[in-house]
Amino acid sequence: MNEHADQLREAFESHEYLAPDAGAVYTRAQELARTYRRRRLAAQAAGGAVLGVGLLAGGVALPDLLPGGAGQAVIVQGPASGAVKTTPPSQAELQRDWDAYFAAGYGYTDAQKLAKIWMLPGDVGSVKAEAGRRLLAGETLPIKPSVDPDPVVTDPQEVTEVDAFFKAGYDYADAQRLSQLWKTTDPYDAKVMAGQKLLSGEPLPFAP
Amino acid sequence: MTFEQFAATRLTALLRYAVVLTGDRDLAQDVVQEVLARAHVKWKQIGRSHSPDAYVRRMLVNEYLSWRRSWAARNVHTAGEQLVDLHDAQGGRPDHAQDVVDADDLWTRLGRLGRKQRAVLVLRYYEEYDDEAIALLLDCSPATVRSNASKALKTLRLTSEQQPHVHARETQ
DSSP states (O other): OOHHHHHHHHHHTTGGGOOOOOOHHHHHHHHHHHHHHHHHHHHHHHHHHHHOOOOOGOOOOOOTTSSSGGOOOSSSSOOTTTTOOOSOOOOOHHHHHHHHHHHHTHHHHHHHHHHHHOOOOOOHHHHHHHHHHHHTTTTSSOOOOOOOOOOOSSSSHEEEEHHHHHTTOOOHHHHHHHHHHHOSSSSHHHHHHHHHHTTTTOSSSSOO | OHHHHHHHHHHHHHHHHHHHSSSOOOHHHHHHHHHHHHHHHHHHHHHSSSSSSHHHHHHHHHHHHHSSHHHOOGGGGTTTTTTTHHHHHTOOHHHHHHHHHHHHHHHHTTTTHHHHHHHHHHHIIIOOOOHHHHHHHHHHHHHHHHHOOOOHHHHHTOOSSSSSSOOBOOOO
């Protein structure tokens, strides 16, 4: 291998230490996966499908990666003032609780804070559901909603359009295919264009 | 292989790959989170593939190349984050110091490359893919790969390529 190859490899490998924490990434990825799965299920439900799969099926613990090393409980238990649930919430209950949580202005960072306050490590999605349940019961949460520091897409309209693309069941491979068909700069532009068409009721060239 | 098994055994390496690919810790985290979430949702399909690891890495590259979020403002080194700072803080050996400085300088210059050019260099020199495999992954021709690599090396003020890249192993 020539000299510049060695230099580049050295530059790359010597900065691997910048890699983010695996536990935090895994937790957040599970959270996102639940959101995507929920959208798909919602889309199926709109088509008359029977929802037989609980979202919490996706919440399998990964003890070696999660902070503290403890497996995560599926059921939220133990907050001082809340009644302990003994059965898994239904899909409808979860959706209702999450909607209440987000409608009140809370976000992912707030759920992390609540998890610490309530000493509920692990599944942040369950914390959100518990918080939403309490809000619906008329209780006040121990923190006020904060601005979520997660990066945001610059144009909210684009978010809606891209969401519409994925909600319809399409994925990245479809975006690549559309990008080639429409000769867009990249697959992202194809997602946006496809979302615009879907939202305006126009069909796409192929099914998801 | 289940998704959980995949994450338990591959996530750390995937994150290292992502930070090398993106050059930015926060962007690496965002991109891996997004890819991992999508992979989780469609794991039945990915888990049946010949190499789930290669599949997810391909998703990662594609996600990085199409990422539009406002990360550029974060793409700066903060004090203490540079390798040379870390090395100095740990009392690095003098005979190794210049290598550290050089690697850190090159890392900084890599941050000025376009995403596709950077991806080509990472795939070629970090992943050790050959140009045909890179072309397949990036959906372009091998000539485009070589062109991107040549421009990137020129921008980095490294020696121009003398001959096509032939050392790499198979992609998958």
